[in-house]
Amino acid sequence: MNTELFGVLITFLLTIILAIPLGKYMAKVFAGERTITDFMNPFERLIFRISGIDPKAGMNWKQFLKALLSINLLWFVYAFFVLIFQNKLPLNPDGNPGQTPDLAFNTAISFLVNCNLQHYSGESGLTYFTQLFVVTFLQFVSAATGIAALVALFNGLKEKTTSNLGNFWNLLVKSTTRILLPLSIVMGIILAFNGTPASFDGKDTITTLQGDTVQVSRGPAAGMIAIKQLGTNGGGWFGANSAHPLENPNYFTNIIESIAILLIPMALVFTLGFYLNRKKLAYVIFGVMTFLFLVFVSINIYFETKGNPAIDRLGVAQHIGSMEGKEVRLGSAATAFWSIATTSTSNGSVNGMHDSLTPISGGVAILDMMINALYGGVGVGLLNYYIFIIIAVFISGLMVGRTPEFMGHKVEAREVKIAALITLLSAFLIKSGTALAAYFVSHHPGLAWSVKPAAWLNNPSYHGFSEMLYEYTSSNANNGSGFEGLGDNNIFWNVTTGIVLILGRFLPIIGPVAIAGLLANKKYIPESAGTLRTDSITFGGMTLAVIIIVNALSYFPALALGPLAEYFSLK
Amino acid sequence: MKNIGIVIKLTLILLIICAGIFPLFIALVGKLEPNGGKGETIIVNGKAAGYANVGQKFTADKYFWSRPSVVEYNAAGSAGSNKGATNADYLKTVQDRIDTFLVHNPGIEKSAIPAEMVTASGSGLDPDISPASAYVQIKRIAAMRSLPEDQVRSLVEGHVEKPLFGILGPSKINVLKLNVALDALSANKK
Numbered sequence: 009m010n011t012e013l014f015g016v017l018i019t020f021l022l023t024i025i026l027a028i029p030l031g032k033y034m035a036k037v038f039a040g041e042r043t044i045t046d047f048m049n050p051f052e053r054l055i056f057r058i059s060g061i062d063p064k065a066g067m068n069w070k071q072f073l074k075a076l077l078s079i080n081l082l083w084f085v086y087a088f089f090v091l092i093f094q095n096k097l098p099l100n101p102d103g104n105p106g107q108t109p110d111l112a113f114n115t116a117i118s119f120l121v122n123c124n125l126q127h128y129s130g131e132s133g134l135t136y137f138t139q140l141f142v143v144t145f146l147q148f149v150s151a152a153t154g155i156a157a158l159v160a161l162f163n164g165l166k167e168k169t170t171s172n173l174g175n176f177w178n179l180l181v182k183s184t185t186r187i188l189l190p191l192s193i194v195m196g197i198i199l200a201f202n203g204t205p206a207s208f209d210g211k212d213t214i215t216t217l218q219g220d221t222v223q224v225s226r227g228p229a230a231g232m233i234a235i236k237q238l239g240t241n242g243g244g245w246f247g248a249n250s251a252h253p254l255e256n257p258n259y260f261t262n263i264i265e266s267i268a269i270l271l272i273p274m275a276l277v278f279t280l281g282f283y284l285n286r287k288k289l290a291y292v293i294f295g296v297m298t299f300l301f302l303v304f305v306s307i308n309i310y311f312e313t314k315g316n317p318a319i320d321r322l323g324v325a326q327h328i329g330s331m332e333g334k335e336v337r338l339g340s341a342a343t344a345f346w347s348i349a350t351t352s353t354s355n356g357s358v359n360g361m362h363d364s365l366t367p368i369s370g371g372v373a374i375l376d377m378m379i380n381a382l383y384g385g386v387g388v389g390l391l392n393y394y395i396f397i398i399i400a401v402f403i404s405g406l407m408v409g410r411t412p413e414f415m416g417h418k419v420e421a422r423e424v425k426i427a428a429l430i431t432l433l434s435a436f437l438i439k440s441g442t443a444l445a446a447y448f449v450s451h452h453p454g455l456a457w458s459v460k461p462a463a464w465l466n467n468p469s470y471h472g473f474s475e476m477l478y479e480y481t482s483s484n485a486n487n488g489s490g491f492e493g494l495g496d497n498n499i500f501w502n503v504t505t506g507i508v509l510i511l512g513r514f515l516p517i518i519g520p521v522a523i524a525g526l527l528a529n530k531k532y533i534p535e536s537a538g539t540l541r542t543d544s545i546t547f548g549g550m551t552l553a554v555i556i557i558v559n560a561l562s563y564f565p566a567l568a569l570g571p572l573a574e575y576f577s578l579k
Numbered sequence: 580m581k582n583i584g585i586v587i588k589l590t591l592i593l594l595i596i597c598a599g600i601f602p603l604f605i606a607l608v609g610k611l612e613p614n615g616g617k618g619e620t621i622i623v624n625g626k627a628a629g630y631a632n633v634g635q636k637f638t639a640d641k642y643f644w645s646r647p648s649v650v651e652y653n654a655a656g657s658a659g660s661n662k663g664a665t666n667a668d669y670l671k672t673v674q675d676r677i678d679t680f681l682v683h684n685p686g687i688e689k690s691a692i693p694a695e696m697v698t699a700s701g702s703g704l705d706p707d708i709s710p711a712s713a714y715v716q717i718k719r720i721a722a723m724r725s726l727p728e729d730q731v732r733s734l735v736e737g738h739v740e741k742p743l744f745g746i747l748g749p750s751k752i753n754v755l756k757l758n759v760a761l762d763a764l765s766a767n768k769k
Contacts (some may be wrong), residue, residue, distance in 0.1 A: 206608075
């Protein structure tokens with residue numbers, strides 16, 4: 009057991025050690041300073057020339073968002089149709105069928121918004137063509153979109169007064185060529201050399217030692233798995249995601265993949281410090297995030313290594329923890345750590361089945377997605393955290409009786425209204441979605457849909473409620489993991505979660521970028537003795553309190569009905 | 580709307596880079612890997628007996644059993660049970676597995692059965708069991724194969740894979756490799 013805990017500790021420390029230099033590097037890339045990847049320059053100039061982009065042309069917040077949304081719209085339309093007609097396209101050695109329109113709607117949105125909720129299984133629901141030209145493609149560009157939006161926020165904060173948030177196309181391309189692509193190449197090669205398939209061969213048929221005939225799905229998975237983790241996408245090549253022994257072959261790859269989940273989100277916090285030259289602010293933000301992260305990790309490791317009390321009662325030995333839905337080569341501690349890493353960062357890949365986590369661990373995973381700002385998704389995590397900062401600034405301002413300010417700009421009614429709406433939106437989407445689904449399950453279980461509501465849930469009682477709550481929380485957070493027992497490939501779930509996905513992605517991008525644009529247009533107020541210092545430990549504590557209060561008020565009742573009730577029923 | 584031209588052209592270029600060149604590059608580098616990026620196979624008598632990393636179903640008494648699997652180790656797909664900790668049906672399934680294990684392993688106490696032998700893995704393809712899960716089966720294997728228990732035990736001990744660098748993560752045993760070696764041991768005896 010100790011080597012399992014030690015493995016987790018080393019994984020986390022390695023992540024921090026790698027995130028700091030990466031954060032510094034990214035700050036240089038966005039500031040246009042010299043970096044070791046400058047050999048990409050001619051290549052990028054070619055991209056800009058062919059596309060007709062002037063990378064130096066500044067954009068105000070409205071132009072920036074218009075560019076972002078227009079290219080995202082095209083990606084959605086493209087992905088939707090390719091998924092429906094994938095059976096007629098090349099690279100389909102296993103002869104998989106096209107997706108139904110409602111599934112294609114859900115899948116296209118889900119990958120577009122960096123969520124990767126998968127209502128299909130990779131082995132049978134996609135072809136190699138769509139795995140690459142829809143899934144892998146969107147995994148790159150949706151992550152790059154998130155990073156670009158965050159840099160727009162940085163640019164708004166950097167200058168005293170400006171309307172220029174940077175050029176979206178330039179940021180999108182550079183996020184891909186300078187950050188995501190190089191890291192994915194390194195990681196893809198590491199995975200390929202550790203046993204993850206990389207070739208285009210289709211399914212293999214083998215006769216096992218015992219004489220059964222089985223098939224083994226394969227495919228060019230290594231590269232896709234790299235960007236799946238690095239871009240906080242999370243959608244796996246295989247149905248079982250990183251629990252699959254070809255997707256995550258050994259403990260070493262598990263360390264690499266765990267680091268990759270956290271790396272860029274964590275590094276971007278440091279990028280903020282270097283880019284804005286406000287290192288102390290970055291450390292305070294990092295401290296708050298890390299504090300909550302480690303609390304959650306400790307809880308889950310405790311409960312998963314302790315095992316399931318109901319299994320204890322059957323009289324067998326849970327000497328390596330609760331192993332339902334987990335893999336022996338990874339162990340319960342590493343899966344507990346991963347369950348928090350993946351829900352903190354809106355990654356959503358899993359290396360063990362979350363539906364089979366013990367009740368409290370499952371509940372903490374849900375809560376983590378409700379907060380959705382501990383490091384958070386690539387780019388968007390800090391945008392979410394920024395909303396909490398704005399609310400903390402506002403409340404602190406009220407408490408001391410001063411006009412709230414953040415980094416030299418007055419935070420006024422309009423900005424606070426946007427921040428409050430974004431915060432309330434999450435609670436609204438998650439709870440109304442869950443309520444609607446629960447209504448159908450309990451009042452219309454026999455509706456003549458392709459899958460009757462009575463057959464949606466894989467588990468009865470409190471845990472069944474948690475399955476629905478998890479699905480909408482995961483959709484809103486653009487996380488993509490699930491309590492996968494839920495029967496979610498049908499029109500109700502495909503459409504409702506699809507809608508939650510879009511709103512849960514684009515409003516929390518539009519909101520913070522708009523606030524940044526509005527603030528940056530205001531007159532700069534130099535700091536004075538009366539300024540509320542946002543880079544102090546006190547303010548860090550204030551933000552932490554806001555995060556806890558907002559989420560407790562929003563979600564405690566829902567969590568009490570699901571995971572908490574299940575936990576107490578176990579006693 | 581000068582954006583439209585940019586949007587289309589940039590999308591095409593990014594498609595070529597991210598979905599075309601990138602995976603092809605990884606596939607090419609993967610060819611340098613000992614198995615050509617196709618997955619490591621285990622060869623018995625000149626024939627592929629399976630993939631080292633993909634678990635197989637072992638339910639015969641003469642083999643070390645692997646863990647329960649929801650997909651019966653058919654790697655055309657992959658899945659866990661997704662059963663919750665308090666689900667009564669699930670707990671009954673586990674109870675049945677315990678009873679089966681006890682029937683096939685006479686003389687073993689219930690409290691000696693490692694829980695992972697009666698709970699399903701996340702992928703349904705778990706290639707490994709814990710060392711304890713192998714030790715608890717030694718008695719049955721030795722009896723079925725008429726081998727001395729000590730000999731089987733040392734075979735198992737030889738197949739324990741230690742944690743990474745000796746300090747990171749769990750110890751484990753690859754069931755397929757262990758059973759291939761077990762067959763070889765029986766064959767040598769004859």
